[in-house]
Amino acid sequence: MLLETDWKKLFLKEIQLPEYVRNYSLKFLSRHEQTLDLTWSQSFIVFVELFHKNRLDDALQVYHQFLKRYPPHGWLMMLVGHIYCYHLADYFRAREFYRIAEKEIPQFPKVQMDLGLIQMVLGNWKSALQHYQNVESCAANDSANETVIRAQALFNQAIIFSSYCNNGNRAIELLQSALDIRPDYALAQEMLQKLQQQFSVGD
């Protein structure tokens, strides 16, 4: 049987987090030791399970019913933002959650990537570009997933430069950088080829 005091142990045992977020979480847990409790831990675990099973409406309900009243955990805020953005197409709400996540875990590339996407959706290229550039300065982590994100951030910057800033040369440089870190990136290869052809025709 779980004791009320086991909430921290339970959270750390059940929730699998990337290293950077785990370190953040340890600080978060000690910062809010007086406020967090077993209900928080259990609800967090249920939320993550539902999220991974793609039961996103149920996950959101758990957030609003239980987790909302606790201090905002950066990674949780990112997941809630993800639901509003990708599932409910409510980009304004999504951005609010990502902004909180950005404050809490500023070095986590996925947050910057998704904020970049939202700003693209809202037509704000300058701000989107800034977020994609932020991905490059996020804490280095050589996990495969982050390599994908970094390459994608460079690819998205290339799209902005070629489509909205009319700067094909910069786009080519960015695509080459994306391919340096992820040589099998098919979309980047395809776009690079197109741009290079376009430029050689122009010459």
Added chain:
Amino acid sequence: MRLNSENLVHTLWFPPKVAKEKFWLFLDEYFVNIPRREWGNRAAYELLREPGGEELVRQYLQTYPPRPGKTIDEVLDDARLECPNSRYLSAYQKSGGLLNLLLPFPEEQYDEVWNDLYRKYFQSKTYTSETERQQRLREIGLLWNDIPNDLFSMLTPAQVWAGAGTLEAELTASFLQSLQEKFKDRKQQNGEVTLEAILFLRGWQNVPLPSYGSRSAFEIIRSERTQLQQHKEKLLGFQRPVILFHITEEVDKVIEMLVNEMKSCYPSRQIEKAVQLWVDYREKNYFDESSPELWAATIEYTINRVQNKQVDLGKIAAKYHVGVAEISTKFQTVRNTLKLHAADNRYDFMSI
């Protein structure tokens, strides 16, 4: 594809459900702005400000009734122009036209532009009276009206308030046709499809359109809405004051002179851009404080050059009682210091 057919709304497929509601709203807003031959090429919003105009619009609506759920009185209320004493708050309830069709309705709490202005220029200041407080609130509201806002797909609230015109309606018909073709096999409505459709719109809105002089849909829409906004504000006799606190707290003689000399012939946003240009120069380079009139004349000349406007240097020189050659010399200095170029975004009064 024609936009004013009720059947069209029922047959079109929209990725998010809210888009259908917004599309109805868009058609209502568009109705108000279309000039009609039988009204002497005037639109409903113009007619309603003339004696007997309401009766004409009413008669028209009796022949061509509004959409289901909308009464004639509601259409007339929409068509009446509100006086822009402060913020165009109604922008939050408008459709925002084609560029905003696939987005949810905006709410003030998510408005980062407003929240920034409020924090920076309102909350941080202490007030000696309630009148002063209200005045500042009104002024930041007026500033907000003119700032491109990502809550409205980078239109300004004033452009959203103005509504859509004929060109935007044409572009909307064309875009919706492309959307139907591209997504014809994807009839479900979910977040993924919506995201894809919006990114499709964002790409589409930026492509130069040969049949519109190679301007993009975004440029066309923005410019048409600005014209409508200016025309509506003129009808209301509204002239936005020059607001300086967001540019500088240090109003020197050059700024005083610029505002005084420019206010009778330039819109206030353009005067603010001229002041911005001066403040940027002042921060970067030494200037001779003994000749404010020469600097003011130079800045007025420069802002016109930057904004690609025809300008008579001789007239400006005469207005400020300085020499043409002196202005030319200072112009070179300002241009080099700020690395100015034609249609420079920093000083284009369409942007902020």
